[in-house]
Amino acid sequence: MTTVTSPRVLAHPGRDEIRLENVLHALADPMRLRVVRELAAGEADLTCSDIELPVTKSTTTHHFRVLRENGVIRQTYQGTAKMNGLRRDDLEALFPGLLDRVLEAAEAQDRRLAHA
Amino acid sequence: MTTVTSPRVLAHPGRDEIRLENVLHALADPMRLRVVRELAAGEADLTCSDIELPVTKSTTTHHFRVLRENGVIRQTYQGTAKMNGLRRDDLEALFPGLLDRVLEAAEAQDRRLAHA
C-alpha cells in the first residue's frame, strides 16, 4: 500500500477558511505580490522556477507556502514540478473585485514610479 | 521663541510617497482594519478614543501611527484631541477602488462569519 507519509498532498485552506487579513498580509510582501502578479499575467499555471525572484530557493519555497496557506494560490504536483495557480474563483467569491484592484494598483504604482 | 521641538507637527507621507505594499501591510492587522472601518463608517473624523480597541492606550497610539505613516489616515491636532480621517482622496487617486473593495470584503466576511 502507498500511505507513504505522503509528500504530494498539499494542505490548502477551504474557501470558507480564507480570511481577509491573511490575504492582505500575504499580498503585502513585495516578493509575494510579484509572484501573484506573474500568475495573474499568464493564463496558465506556472512552476515555482518559472518565476524568478532575487532570493534563494528556500526563501522562494517559503513565500509560495505562505501564499498557499493563506488561500491565495493553489499548488499541485505535476511530476517533479509544482504548478501554481491563483485561486481567482475563491477570492472573487469571497472578496469581489479585491484581487483585480490590487493588481491594477500594482500596475499603476509601477507606471508611476517608472516616470519618476 | 517657540521652536519647541514641536509636538504638534505630525509627519505624513505625501501622496507620491504612499506605497501599495505599505498600505496592504497597514490594513492587514485586525486592529487597524477595525479602525479604518470605523473611520469609513462615519463621515466625520474621529478622535483616537472614539474608537474602542481591546488593547492599551500605547498600543492604540502605535496602530494610529502605523496607519498615518503608511498614508492610510491623516491626523491633526484639535486642542487636546487628535482627529483621525481616512485619506480617501489620495488612496482613490493612487489605487482606484481598492479601499472600497477592502471595506466591502471586511463587511462580507463579518456577515459570513456571523452566519457560521
Add this chain to the structure above:
DNA sequence: CTCGTAGTTTGACTTCCATCGTACTACGGT
C-alpha cells in the same frame, strides 16, 4: 542505476512587530 533538476526541510540568524507598563507632555476647564 545514476545523474540532474525541482523543490523541501531544518536550523540559525536577524529584523520587525504587536503588546504592555510606566513615566511623561500638552491642552482645556475650573
Add this chain to the structure above:
DNA sequence: ACCGTAGTACGATGGAAGTCAAACTACGAG
C-alpha cells in the same frame, strides 16, 4: 494655578517573519 483627560515616549518582551546555507527527497531522463 491645579487637575483631569488625551495622547506620546520609552523601554522591554515575546513572538512572527524573511532570509540564508546545507542537507535532503522526489521524480524523470538517459
